[in-house]
Amino acid sequence: MRILGTAALALNRIWATKVRSLLTMLGVVIGVAAIVALTSIVDGASQGINKSLATLGTNQ
Structure with a gap:
């Protein structure tokens, strides 16, 4: 009863x-x-940076 009160x-x-x-x-x-918006922005920026770095290829 105390919880209901x-x-x-x-x-x-x-x-x-x-x-x-x-x-x-x-x-x-x-x-x-x-x-949520900031997390999405940071995740998108991170993916964009990773994609840009992947197109550069490896430095041999």
């Missing part, structure tokens, strides 16, 4: 502070999207 209290506080909760969720979503 705690969950109900948490949901009531989230519902009472709608704007703050929305801004917090928006911040988390933007942060995750930024990390």
Whole structure:
């Protein structure tokens, strides 16, 4: 029963502070999207560099 009471209290506080909760969720979503975008950019740049180096061939 204590867990249900705690969950109900948490949901009531989230519902009472709608704007703050929305801004917090928006911040988390933007942060995750930024990390995914940066990871994709770095991975693409790494693949491009590796492809450029592969076209140079080996130095013998």
